[in-house]
Amino acid sequence: MLDLIKSRKSVRKYSEKHISDEDLRKILEAGRLAPSWMNVQSWKFILIKSEENKELLSKLSLGQAHVKNADALIVCVADVNAWEEAKITHIKNPGLNPALQGENGLLIRTMEQVIYPISYMMLEAESLGIKSCIIGAMGNEITGIEQDTYHEVKQKLGLGDGQILSTIITLGYEAEESMTTKIRKDFDDVISLEKLGSKF
Template sequence: MAELTEIIKARRSIRKYEEKDVSAEALNQILEAVQWAPSWTNCQCWDIVVVRDPETRKKLQETVLPKNPGAKAVGAAPVVLALCGRQGVSGYYNNQVSTKFGDWYMFDLGLATQNLCLTAHSLGLGTVIVGLIDHDAAKALLNVPDTHELVALIPLGYPAKISKAPKRKEISEFAHEERF
């Protein structure tokens, strides 16, 4: 348990990467961690487009909105993972929304993304979750079908710079006993 806790505490958002390729073995381990993420009724509503081509990464970088600190990372990382969610399955029973919050795919993608980022960190790789993008432009560029939404771009590579941990709330500031 201590090892997992240390991995969780040490993971950072990485925006600068070394010019070093990510091996197929490491990428497969990361994708396997996504494969085993929990999801609503085990629907596994995620699909990931693995982008290695420098020209495509450059075009994806152009979909990142101005002033987003993750923009350069999309172009610089040797791999970009485009996280997509299939709509209309997570949070549904008998083809009808079953939760107050509607489609549950964002929750499932969050679980999958956490597995992805923690596994990458455990392998010495860095990630940053880039969500401030022109989602429709990125979706069109990668030919994502209408049944899915492209939710985030996740640059992946060996960190060139690791920042220190940001200040965290004390547990007493967010944990409530019995009632809020």
């Protein structure tokens, strides 16, 4: 697994080779199986393959070309409504029930939860030789940009109130292998034992 994590990188140039539906299902299944707070699973995923929708989502993403040129996209939806649907209203402690943390607290918690399946799906894609990139620069309720396009996207993709397009994952086979070096902070810069700054 660690070798897989080390090999994974953001790829923005894709070949014309198509991803099989079988592999797309495997990637989506990895997301479906991700852990969540109290098993609420406050997310939805929409697979995008049509050129029309990719074009629209590229526009939403400030014209990023790899959104349009990817073989497939996964639209990741943060579903605030899931907390109410999960029937956890009997839990009265706000620390245990994000639905009691106020609108802002609930939004933050819901957006946080979507990170888990996103990571799972990208690693599953990597295991299949399929490259990916996370798109966060786009219009939605959080950024407040491209709102006309965002409303068009929400309507076209069937998103209702309380369902926020949080992220887009681009998927495809790499056009040509790049020599990109993964640069991360040193282990001791981010890992501590018992107290920040104390080496493990």
